[in-house]
Amino acid sequence: MRHRSAWVAAALSGLVMVMAGAFGAHGLEGRISASLLEAFETGVRYQAWHTLAILGVLIWRQQMPLKGQSLVLGLWGAGIVLFSGSLYLLALAGTRGLGMITPLGGLLLMAGWLMLAITAWRAKAPTDRASQSSRSGRA
Secondary structure, eight states, rough: TTHHHHHHHHHHHHHHHHHHHHHHHHHHHHTTTTHHHHHHHHHHHHHHHHHHHHHHHHHHHHHOHHHHHHHHHHHHHHHHIIIIHHHHHHHOOOGGGGTHHHHHHHHHHHHHHHHHHHHHHHOOOOOOOOHHHHHTTTO
């Protein structure tokens, strides 16, 4: 399997996301304030969406490897750790000193989406022989 470590990281992110979601729904309710529970759930939600996006880029990379895809994966991976991780720590440990880490993680997630757009924009379309031959008059 190509890019095994990226696939394993995505799978583990999915595992952590499901575990965190279950823990938030069944283990935290009534134990922490509503605002901290909401922060925890936000971390789970962003981890879920970006884990799915990582899987999509990994599939795309197997079909059409492009330079920017690795950067996208790295930005999203770091963004998940910093954004969701800081929200988990805030909710579970009450660590308020992580206030600047959460927005930095969010910026990394956004940068990943921007890099995805740039990578897609720069990608060359595969040659479609059928459309070329129909334009030149050949069938």
